[in-house]
Structures are given as C-alpha cells and as structure tokens.
Amino acid sequence: MRALAAALLTILAVLAGPAAANVAAPTAQDPVAARRSVDLARKLRCLVCQNQSIAESNADLAVDLRRQIDEQIAAGRTDAEIVAFMTDRYGDFVLYRPPLKATTVLLWAGPALLLLLAVLVLRRALRQQAKTPAPAPLTEEERALAARLLREQAAPGSDRTQ
Amino acid sequence: MIPEVGQLALILALLLAVVQGTLPLIGAQRGIGAWMELSRPLAAGQFLFVAIAFLCLAWSFLANDFSVLNVASNSNSQLPAHYRVAATWGSHEGSMLLWVLMLSLWMQAVSIFSQSLPREMLARVLSVMGMVSVGFLLFLLLTSNPFERLAPPAADGNDLNPLLQDPGMVVHPPMLYMGYVGFSVAFAFAIAALLGGRLDATWARWSRPWTTAAWCFLTLGILIGSWWAYNELGWGGWWFWDPVENASFMPWLVGTALVHSLAVTEKRGAFKRWTVLLAICAFSLSLLGTFLVRSGVLTSVHAFATDPERGLFILVFLAVVIGGALMLFALRAPQVGGGGRFETVSRESFLLANNVLLIVAAGSVLLGTLYPLVLDALSGGQTKISVGPPYFEAVFVPLMSPMVFLMGVGPVARWKQATLPELWTLLRWAFAVSLVVAVLVPLAAGGGSWGLRLGLFLALWILAATMVSVRERIRNFRGAVRERLAMQPRAWWGMILAHLGVAVFIAGVTVVGTYETERDVRMAIGDTVEMGGHVFRFDGTTEATGPNYRAARGTVTVLRDGREVLTLHPEKRTYNASGMAMTEAAISTGVLGDLYVSLGEPIDASTWSVRVYHKPLVTWIWAGCVLMAFGGLLALSDRRYRLRSSQRQREAVATSPA
Amino acid sequence: MNRFLLPFGIFLVLLGFLFVGLKLNPREVPSPLIGKPVPEFTLPQLHEPAQAFSPQSMRGRVWLLNVWASWCVSCRDEHPLLVEFARSNPVAIIGLNYKDKPDDARAWLAQLGNPYALSVSDRDGRVGIDFGVYGVPETFVIDKQGIIRHKQIGAVTADALREKILPLIRELEQG
Numbered sequence: 004m005r006a007l008a009a010a011l012l013t014i015l016a017v018l019a020g021p022a023a024a025n026v027a028a029p030t031a032q033d034p035v036a037a038r039r040s041v042d043l044a045r046k047l048r049c050l051v052c053q054n055q056s057i058a059e060s061n062a063d064l065a066v067d068l069r070r071q072i073d074e075q076i077a078a079g080r081t082d083a084e085i086v087a088f089m090t091d092r093y094g095d096f097v098l099y100r101p102p103l104k105a106t107t108v109l110l111w112a113g114p115a116l117l118l119l120l121a122v123l124v125l126r127r128a129l130r131q132q133a134k135t136p137a138p139a140p141l142t143e144e145e146r147a148l149a150a151r152l153l154r155e156q157a158a159p160g161s162d163r164t165q
Numbered sequence: 166m167i168p169e170v171g172q173l174a175l176i177l178a179l180l181l182a183v184v185q186g187t188l189p190l191i192g193a194q195r196g197i198g199a200w201m202e203l204s205r206p207l208a209a210g211q212f213l214f215v216a217i218a219f220l221c222l223a224w225s226f227l228a229n230d231f232s233v234l235n236v237a238s239n240s241n242s243q244l245p246a247h248y249r250v251a252a253t254w255g256s257h258e259g260s261m262l263l264w265v266l267m268l269s270l271w272m273q274a275v276s277i278f279s280q281s282l283p284r285e286m287l288a289r290v291l292s293v294m295g296m297v298s299v300g301f302l303l304f305l306l307l308t309s310n311p312f313e314r315l316a317p318p319a320a321d322g323n324d325l326n327p328l329l330q331d332p333g334m335v336v337h338p339p340m341l342y343m344g345y346v347g348f349s350v351a352f353a354f355a356i357a358a359l360l361g362g363r364l365d366a367t368w369a370r371w372s373r374p375w376t377t378a379a380w381c382f383l384t385l386g387i388l389i390g391s392w393w394a395y396n397e398l399g400w401g402g403w404w405f406w407d408p409v410e411n412a413s414f415m416p417w418l419v420g421t422a423l424v425h426s427l428a429v430t431e432k433r434g435a436f437k438r439w440t441v442l443l444a445i446c447a448f449s450l451s452l453l454g455t456f457l458v459r460s461g462v463l464t465s466v467h468a469f470a471t472d473p474e475r476g477l478f479i480l481v482f483l484a485v486v487i488g489g490a491l492m493l494f495a496l497r498a499p500q501v502g503g504g505g506r507f508e509t510v511s512r513e514s515f516l517l518a519n520n521v522l523l524i525v526a527a528g529s530v531l532l533g534t535l536y537p538l539v540l541d542a543l544s545g546g547q548t549k550i551s552v553g554p555p556y557f558e559a560v561f562v563p564l565m566s567p568m569v570f571l572m573g574v575g576p577v578a579r580w581k582q583a584t585l586p587e588l589w590t591l592l593r594w595a596f597a598v599s600l601v602v603a604v605l606v607p608l609a610a611g612g613g614s615w616g617l618r619l620g621l622f623l624a625l626w627i628l629a630a631t632m633v634s635v636r637e638r639i640r641n642f643r644g645a646v647r648e649r650l651a652m653q654p655r656a657w658w659g660m661i662l663a664h665l666g667v668a669v670f671i672a673g674v675t676v677v678g679t680y681e682t683e684r685d686v687r688m689a690i691g692d693t694v695e696m697g698g699h700v701f702r703f704d705g706t707t708e709a710t711g712p713n714y715r716a717a718r719g720t721v722t723v724l725r726d727g728r729e730v731l732t733l734h735p736e737k738r739t740y741n742a743s744g745m746a747m748t749e750a751a752i753s754t755g756v757l758g759d760l761y762v763s764l765g766e767p768i769d770a771s772t773w774s775v776r777v778y779h780k781p782l783v784t785w786i787w788a789g790c791v792l793m794a795f796g797g798l799l800a801l802s803d804r805r806y807r808l809r810s811s812q813r814q815r816e817a818v819a820t821s822p823a
Numbered sequence: 824m825n826r827f828l829l830p831f832g833i834f835l836v837l838l839g840f841l842f843v844g845l846k847l848n849p850r851e852v853p854s855p856l857i858g859k860p861v862p863e864f865t866l867p868q869l870h871e872p873a874q875a876f877s878p879q880s881m882r883g884r885v886w887l888l889n890v891w892a893s894w895c896v897s898c899r900d901e902h903p904l905l906v907e908f909a910r911s912n913p914v915a916i917i918g919l920n921y922k923d924k925p926d927d928a929r930a931w932l933a934q935l936g937n938p939y940a941l942s943v944s945d946r947d948g949r950v951g952i953d954f955g956v957y958g959v960p961e962t963f964v965i966d967k968q969g970i971i972r973h974k975q976i977g978a979v980t981a982d983a984l985r986e987k988i989l990p991l992i993r994e995l996e997q998g
Contacts, residue, residue, distance in 0.1 A: 438827075442830060445830075446830075449834075456841065460841075460844075460845060461845075461849075462841065462844040462845060462847075462849065463849060464849045464850060473845050473846075476845050477845060480838070480841055480842060480845065483838070483841075484838055487834055488831065488834060488835070488838070491830045491831040491834050492831055494827060494830065494831070495827040495828040495830070495831050498827040499827060535837075535840065537849070538840060538841075538844045538847070538849070539840050541844070541847050541849070542840050542843040542844060542847060546847055546848075546851070546853070547853050548853070549849075549851075549852050549853060
C-alpha cells in the first residue's frame, strides 16, 4: 500500500516535476549558525557514549545538548561562552581539547620534552660513537675471504647486495 | 559435539604450547639437540589444533548453532553467510581465538621458512612464541571461552551489531591481527638474540622479512579500518584518535621505526641495541593494545564488553612478558656491544633521526591516550579529562613534518659519510619546486591555510626528492633508463613505492581537509542541490528489504552538465533482530574524489533532510597506504630472501668472525 | 647497566598506572558543581502541578536532591534505600523527575513508595543540564547555605549511604 502511494506520488511529482523542481533549501534556517553549531558540537564529548562527540551521537543527552547549543547561538552567545556553559556543568571531561592547566602541563609539554630528551640522547650517542676507535683493519685471511665472497656475489644468478 | 571438539583442541594446543615454550628453549641453552628439534613439530601441532578450534567455532556460527553462547549473542539466522563467518571474531572471545590462530599461523610460517636458521636460534624463537601462546590460550580457556554453551539453546540469536555488518568486518580484523601478532616474530627474534648473545647483521637479515611482513599487514589492517569507518559512520570521518585506533597506530609507528632500524643494523651493523629494544617495544605495544581494548580501562566505541577479571589477567601477562623481555634487555644489552661507525651527517644519522621522531610521536600518542587514566589515578578519581583529536593533531603534525622532510633527504645521503653541501646541491631544485607549487596552488584554487601549504609542500617534496634519489641511484649503471630501473633490486623499489605512498597519503589528507564541501539540505522529490560541479537531484525513497533489515532506500541522481551520470542509493535501515537503526551512506568512489550522500531524517512523506559531500582526493588517503603496504610487499619479495645460499656461502658465514 | 634498566623502569611505572586504572571507572565524571551554589530553578511539582518549587525555599536546611525517572532501571535498585532513609531521617529528599511523563512518574511512586518530600517535573531536562546530570539516578547533598557538597553518581548504595552520605549530613547539620 505504501509502495503504491509512493509510486503515485512519484508519478505526480514527475508530472509536476519541471515546474515544481527546486533548488533544495538548507535544512537549517541559518546555515552559518548551523555550521557553528556543528563545529562546537564536534568539540564536545558525549558523556553517556563510548567516546563520541555530541555531534555524532544520537543519545538523548547529546540531542538535548545540541539543542542547548543552538538556543545559545540564537541568543547571541559566543563560542567561548557556550563552552564555558558546558564546562561549568560537566567539567573539563566534556572538552576534547584538554585545557591548559596545572594538571595538564605535562600533557601539553610532554611531546616537546620527549623530543628534547631524545635529541639529547641522540647527541650523546653520536658523540660517544665518534669516540670509539675505528675497527681494526682486516687480516690477510679476512681479506681473502672477503674477496672470495665478493667474486661469488658478482657471478650472474646470485643476488646483489643493495 | 563440535564446540566440545573445539574446546578439546584448544586444551591440546595449550599442552603443546607449554612444551614448546620450555623444552626447545632449555635445549638451546644446554645444547640438547633432540629438544631443539622438537620446536618444528610442536609448532605444527599447535597450528593444527588451533585451526581445528577456530574452524569449530566458525562452523558453529555458519550452522546457526544457538546452543553456543557466543553464537547466540552475536549472530542471527537471517544474517548473511559471510557475516556469520565474520561474527566468529565479532566478540571478545572470538577475536581472542582469532589472535591465537594468527599466532599459530606465524609460528608455522617461521617454522617452514627458516631452513637456514641455526638450530638454536629457531628453537629460541619458536619457544618465545610458544610462551606467548601459552598466555593467550590460558586466557581463552580460563576467562574467555568461546565454546561456552547456552542451555536451553536460544531460538535465535541477538544478531551481529549492525555497525559490524559491512565487508570491512570480514577483512579488517584478520589483517589487523596478522599485523599485531606478526610483531611477535620480531620480538621472538630479539629475545632469541639476547639469550644467545649473538646480535649481528645476520640476525637483522633474518628478522627483517618477518618484521616487514607484519608491518604490511598492520598497514593494510589500519587502512581498511579507516576506510570502513568512513563508509559506515555517515559523517565521512576517517580517523578519530580513539584509544583503540591509537592502540593500533602506536605499534605501526614503532614498527616503521623498526623496519628502518633493521635496515641499518643489517647493512652497517649499527643501532644493534636500539633495534632490539624497538622490536621488544613494537610487540609490547601490541600487547598493550590488547589490554586497553578489553580491560575497560579506557572508553572507546571499539572496546569489547569489559570485565576487570580479564583485564587483570592480561595485565599480569603483560607484566611477565614485557617485564621479562625488558629485564633481559637490561642484563644482556651491555654485552651485545655497539656497532658500525658513521658520521654525524650520513644516511645512518638521518635514519636515526627518523627513528627518534617516530618514537617520540608514538610516545606522544601513548601520552595522550593514557593521560586521562594517569590523572584519574593520581587524583583518586576526582579529575577526569578527555584527550581527543584536537590534542593529537596539534602534537602529531609538528612531530611528523620534520620526519617527512627527512624522508626526502635520507635516501639521497650516502652511507657512513655524507656532506650537507653535497645534499644541498642534489636537492635544491626539488626543494625550490616543491615550495613554489605549494604556495601557488592555494593562490590559484583558494584556501590559504598554513596546513594546506605545509601538506602540499611535504607531499611534493617527497615526490621530487624521491625522483632525485632514483636518478642518483641509476646514474652509475649502464644501459637505457628503463633497463637500469629494471635492474634495481625489489627492496629498493619497495622503499621508493612506500615513500611515494606517504606522499600520496599526505596529499589526500591535505586536499580533502581543505577543499571538501558539504551541504545539509531538505529535499523534496525533484529538488536539486549543486556542489563540486555536480548537481544532485533527489528522486524520492522506496521501501526495500534486505536479508535481515528493512530500509527506506533513497534515489539520488547525479548530473553533470545536464546529463545523468550516476545514481546513488543511500539507505536508512532498521535491523530486524535488534531494532537498531543505521544510516548507510551512498558513496561514489573515484580517483579524483568521492561523492558522498547520506539520508538524514524524513521531514514529511516525500521530503527528507539529506547531507551531500564532495570530498576531493579522499581516496588518496587509502591509496597512499596501499602503496606503502605494496612497497613493503615488494621489499619482501626481494631475491635475497629467496633462500638459495650455497653450501659454501653457509660455511663461509659460519667461519667468519661474528 | 643502569641506563639499560631505563626501559624496564618506565614500564614498571606504566604498569602501576594500568593496575590502578583497573579499579577506576572511566565513565564516572566528577561534578564541577561541588562547592558551588545549587543552580536556581522553578519547576512545577509532580503531585501538584499548580504549585512550583524552587531551591531557595530549602535555605537553612540540609537536603538531598535525587534525580529519578520511571523509565530508569537502576532507580528501582536504590528506591527502597531512599524510602528507608526518608522514614528514619528528618533530612528531606526532593525528587527531580527527569524527562518523564508525570502520569508514569506518579504511578511509579504509587507503586514503589514515595520517599520524597516533594518531586518536581523536569520534562525537557533543562534543569538536569544545569545540574550536570548525565545519567539517572544521581543524588546531590546540599547544605544549609544552599551549596552542593556531594554528588552520588548512579544508584545510592548502602555502602555509599553509610560511608559518605550519612556522615556528611551529620557534619552539615552541626555546621
């Protein structure tokens, strides 16, 4: 029955088509505000979900919070104010970008510190190995062995070292 | 009956693993030949029994045996056959069985393809892998038995989660686990070398193909997972820095460092201790990933149902395996000694810098992933934060950019000793051209972010610098260019392709990030929306039925210059067994980009909200990864790994100073 | 020797954190409202919709705010404890009926007992958002000055009552 109705509608639409066919309007009343809303929602974490933003989630709380964001944007609040609204009620957990605080200094500085540490270690390793004595020159037997192996390498059909 | 056979097979495999983990190892330490010889047949036996167990579970799924709890929880009689098989690894228990299957597969492969490996080394390698196998088989049998029965049997199952009913589910976990588990081979080789006290270029040569193979699989596994998320989730995102994704990315980063480090150890005998440590770290991160996904310690969409008891078991296992390996490293590393010398500017030093940056990147990802946990623990549960994509992107890009830049310089630098002026002379035109194009494109096409310019520069730089390295490489050969290129070993071609893959990847990420367009519109039948040079016309929806779902199936016709070129069918599905709703986007995949259409909500009988995306070059993201994996595969098939050592060469190696 | 022990040492530290992590619950989000004044609101009462309630009227008393709903499964677990608490304790429990239908809510209380001095209807969940509610049930302990002093995430258990809530109430009553 529904299929029949759909078919009829389609036929009607096609007949009415060229006259009625429109350039589709954006779903949102205000696309700029909608863009802002989605961008903000992407930055906020859904507390009842398994690590999803409130933009992606269909949980009740996520829907409610998205509505809050839309209302606040319509009321003229800035992004910072809306984010503050969320963190006042839910804490920093709701932010995907951890704010820089005393508790997160190590987090934000960590990579740079790791890099610094690594570079220092690297420098020390390079200096130390520059100090190690050069390997002793080959003895006669070793030279002969090397020559023999190289001859075999050069023979056709054998593999070449890169 | 069949589930019981499976369970018995697992117990037998465990018994074999216990023997395999002990006797050959002792045999190698004490020189008992007979015990060392046991390692091959034991590995074969383990593979046989684990395979039987796996097939028993897969059969239970295929045959809809709802007296097995796992089948009843994760499958359904209406589920198409290939998804029923995939559901075998759709749960925690089943995926652990897949893990063990992969482990036994790799063990068997090592057993078969190591004919020229000294007996002690093979015995040690297989023993270490056997010990890992013991841990996982115990874990399966004691806490996560996939063959648990359900009495009375369910009439029908709960169905596989609709999000998992996608071709990606068939391929992604096996590939991923092949990669994860494959690093156990490199790990075993490292432990074997530390135990035997012999750590030299030959050891690196043996390790290298196994590590490269594991890396290839992991690359493929991650890229398939990413592409699957993109197809499935309706938003067109492809990486979320989710803890479980990070758990797969960290071994990949360390694995990449390891592959390069092994190259240096093999060729120049340098970095020995560092390479061994990397091999231990790569597999440790695999194990850590297993812990993170299954213990409930972190929240993730990918996490399995959690149980603290299971988490504790894995953690103890982690402590024993990784702790033991690192302690062995601490004890034996001083004896292993340093390696070949090289100057501060040389190919070795560039590779070392590459390693450093990759490790720091992996460390940063680990820091970001675990920081919430650390803070939570230190504050007694009072401080909870989230670390998400903004952090990871802010940290990862600055770390990786210098590494990518060095990727252009390294292959051009000579081993042991190179000079900066020489490198500048070779690369200055590549640098200039990349810089100029990277600045011009945004001017011409619009979009002026620094991210765009950086990404373009790096991608072009790799391309140009790689071309320079190709030119330099064939310079000293004779013959036509084509002949000279054909003469180069596959391992070298593998490197070129893999590096070009990185360039393609970066180009894809940068372009789609800057130039993708999206429209969220309400469409009545006949309405159109224009985007990216295409016109999208909504032609209504019909009702459709799939094997285990009902759907509203939309028809969107794509026109170009007034001509119909394409019809897309996005769907809004409701699955019968679970009642779960899912949006199935319709994607037209192309070399130059994707058109992505997804149904939102119905507004009235014939009007829907529809999201339409144009994503230029998005396929390059995965094409680049495929190139990387293919490069690795090519390197694997290099002639020198096809063992044809003559008897004399073996003797020569045996008598040469270690 | 000692520098080669470094990876082992780092691993031990990591292991320690992971071990502690097993005991933590990453889904439990502590409330930033502790120590802050209770959010202002005016909502209709569940049993007398013509009458409103606002937290101001509780000034000078220690009280509990319990967020509940008839569709909430865990609420059934804690309800007997709340009923018992209400019977044996002069401290008032105000119920915040969260995103529920008033008829269902009233029926639920009729069936399972009503420990609340009164309940208010938060039909669309806005007041819940102001309290940072993300899961039901949740319970807040509020002091005489109208400052939130404790949040119980999830159902109230006998242990939570004994170890945290009752001692806190005693302390606040004296202050």
